[in-house]
Amino acid sequence: MQLKANDIGFRYENGPWLFRGVNLCIEPGEVVGIAGPSGRGKTTLCRILSSYETPLEGSVTFNDAPLPDKGYHPVQMVLQHPEKAVNSRWKMHSILNEGYHPDEELLEILGIEQEWLTRWPHELSGGELQRFCVARALGPNTRFLIADEMTTMLDAITQAQIWQAVMEIAQKREMGIIVVTHEAKLMQRLCDRVIEL
Numbered sequence: 001m002q003l004k005a006n007d008i009g010f011r012y013e014n015g016p017w018l019f020r021g022v023n024l025c026i027e028p029g030e031v032v033g034i035a036g037p038s039g040r041g042k043t044t045l046c047r048i049l050s051s052y053e054t055p056l057e058g059s060v061t062f063n064d065a066p067l068p069d070k071g072y073h074p075v076q077m078v079l080q081h082p083e084k085a086v087n088s089r090w091k092m093h094s095i096l097n098e099g100y101h102p103d104e105e106l107l108e109i110l111g112i113e114q115e116w117l118t119r120w121p122h123e124l125s126g127g128e129l130q131r132f133c134v135a136r137a138l139g140p141n142t143r144f145l146i147a148d149e150m151t152t153m154l155d156a157i158t159q160a161q162i163w164q165a166v167m168e169i170a171q172k173r174e175m176g177i178i179v180v181t182h183e184a185k186l187m188q189r190l191c192d193r194v195i196e197l
Contacts, residue, residue, distance in 0.1 A: 008058035036197035076137035080149035127158035
């Protein structure tokens with residue numbers, strides 16, 4: 001059940017290539033970091049791996065087959081700014097249940113309090129809101145989680161709590177994780193290996 005990028009390349013219209021000939025293979029249970037300077041295309045690569053973007057060259061496969069274009073996607077992505085990832089007109093219980101209904105154990109591991117479920121997104125802190133985004137991404141069919149600067153905007157305590165929860169869940173499920181962060185110490189602590197883009 002590997003996630004593979006096969007000779008993928010991408011550039012925006014009339015722009016230079018962000019990257020070409022990128023090959024990577026991520027195994028279940030593996031934590032892989034993607035490093036590189038700003039503007040090199042790390043977020044774009046993550047968007048391609050999770051099917052938000054289509055590569056101009058090459059392909060991405062899951063379990064040696066094309067990524068599905070219908071149903072729950074096995075590769076989920078959590079972004080840096082949680083407020084941009086939720087519908088501000090929905091209460092948190094509706095946002096959380098949009099894709100699937102998470103169990104109580106998952107909410108407890110992520111530190112999501114029941115009283116938060118009836119609140120609006122603007123009534124939560126950034127750390128509280130990001131916990132919901134992580135929970136929403138960790139559906140039962142998620143096999144790979146992409147964390148693109150997932151905790152960069154959060155304080156150190158909240159950052160540590162969220163990562164501890166994510167790593168615990170990933171270990172239980174043998175779920176692969178892709179980490180993008182400019183924090184070298186965090187990447188060194190979390191990742192089995194790091195790929196330079």
